[in-house]
Amino acid sequence: MNALRRRPTQLDVARAANVSQAVVSYVLNDTKNVSILPETRRRVHTAIAALGYIPNTAARSLRSRKTHMIAAIIPDITNPYYPEFVRGVQDVAQTRGYDVLAFNTDGDPEIERSALNAARRGRVDGLIVTPFYLTIDDYLPLLEEGTPITLLSELADTDMPGHVPLDAISVSGEASARAMVNYLIAKGHTRIGMISGRMATPPREARVRGYQQALAEHGLSLEEVLIKGGDFSEAGGYDAMREILTIEPRPTAVFAANDLMAMGALLACREMEIVVPDDIALAGFDDIPAARLVHPALTTLNQGAHATGRRCAEILLSRIDGSYTGAVRRETLGFNLVPRVSA
Amino acid sequence: MNALRRRPTQLDVARAANVSQAVVSYVLNDTKNVSILPETRRRVHTAIAALGYIPNTAARSLRSRKTHMIAAIIPDITNPYYPEFVRGVQDVAQTRGYDVLAFNTDGDPEIERSALNAARRGRVDGLIVTPFYLTIDDYLPLLEEGTPITLLSELADTDMPGHVPLDAISVSGEASARAMVNYLIAKGHTRIGMISGRMATPPREARVRGYQQALAEHGLSLEEVLIKGGDFSEAGGYDAMREILTIEPRPTAVFAANDLMAMGALLACREMEIVVPDDIALAGFDDIPAARLVHPALTTLNQGAHATGRRCAEILLSRIDGSYTGAVRRETLGFNLVPRVSA
DNA sequence: TTGAAAGCGCTAACAG
């Protein structure tokens, strides 16, 4: 076997450049309050290039207590909303010199918590979290240690204590779901079913609230029987739709709390030879890439996943680098109803 | 402002448990060749729990030269093939105690290279790479330093020097593209177009080779004019299809080198009121989740992205933990032609 | 303008 080459250290560079190891660090970091002779600086750079020196992040982190990594804790990268979101996070993180560690929780409280601990191990400088079950108590240890956290949450302001430095981006599930249901009502539907997603999760609750509000605004009665689960997956949407289609009288429109479920619902309709939107209208939520490609093209609601990811990263990084030290931020991003064919 | 709580260290635990700091390390790591009195061990655990001690990864890495992180270097998480692939990687990494750092290169050689350097900074213990432009020379510095790398590559064995410890999983783009084109030929098509993807990238070249082989096997002539680019995006597929549809005589079938492009092609057909598959047959590649949801459902080829991700991770981790030290592995994973409606 | 030196929190060799 060939001997492994030892990675050169600052000391190696220092010797090659005939300076002390500290000087190498100075030129590498452009340290303030220290000025290096141009000639010396040049020698150091030459040595760095000659040896192929690359700083060791572990040592740097240990000393400086910064990892230049952030975590993105999401339910599942395989859910088409999240790749775009994560990409948004990565895009801004990268330009700022941060790497992104992505964790899938599958909406499991245990996994959510263990991902949080990644930060406590000194692994990341901050976190972007899409909480399903996490509560303020889970964040507390991190906050006490000064680790910035940005939430992508649909929680209303009232649920989020304002006195802790937990910035939150809200995608306004409530308002946007309301807008979508209002759209269906405006189309003349008065009996509207809902495929709501996994019980007791923030996205579901917010979207159901929006659904209820829209009905109430128009004096339509709320029938619990018209709300089915669906757990946010295509298979769940399929099952939920099959149930809904047996209800008498059958609703004339269905609002699915995400596109994946709407697509499952579409499959169920196709199977039962129920024509969308003629026999029943169907609206989705998220505007995933496939939404415009299915047949009929899905009426849905675009939450701007990429922009949301970008904004989360900006907010988080501004805390990490201290460029923002002000009050807690609670931003609600806009949405965009996308009428297509299915409703 | 409230004072930040300092994270407890092993020294804090040691004092609380009335042992030396080393003993804390021993019980934490179950160090071999060291036996700790059960009573002592218990005291340490109690102190750990009481203080909420969590090991610092930076210090641990610095000392042990293991980060327990791996990198996944992919073109774009937003391309529907990759979330599944990455999820596969993450799933096995997680059960083995590794976190995964994902980098998007957008197929840019510069970015590909800079992602490689993440490892040289001591950030990761190994890499899984989907190379577009990287060559053996780019890997060399890493290999010299003993960093394991697993490639997800469509390169033929001949392009890959066998004497360097570069394990590679091949998804056999060539064989599978050939299978798909053979399928089209079996359906009676003799004039088959191709939407091939970004020029000079490994996936494109392999799939084009497969296409050519299938034609040759059946004595069909190869017409370069029937091969259009498409850069692997939906928009690219749309444009390519519009070009193909102007060719006289028009091909009766088109093979798109990925589903995204096939879907763009579908849109182009719909716009021009050309009926798939009656007027023209269309086959995709990848079997992304949306493939069965579009209309008509897309005939495509499933490469088992999740399984591929898992296998890449297994191979990489077996090198990292030294459980495999044998010869270079070159595995070709199976594929699965999925006939649906579009062809 | 540069160098010496301390120490971040940990693992692992060595001593006792």
Next chain:
DNA sequence: CTGTTAGCGCTTTCAA
């Protein structure tokens, strides 16, 4: 069985 000790490679005082 447990403690002492020496660094891992780096940033950051402090002194010269």
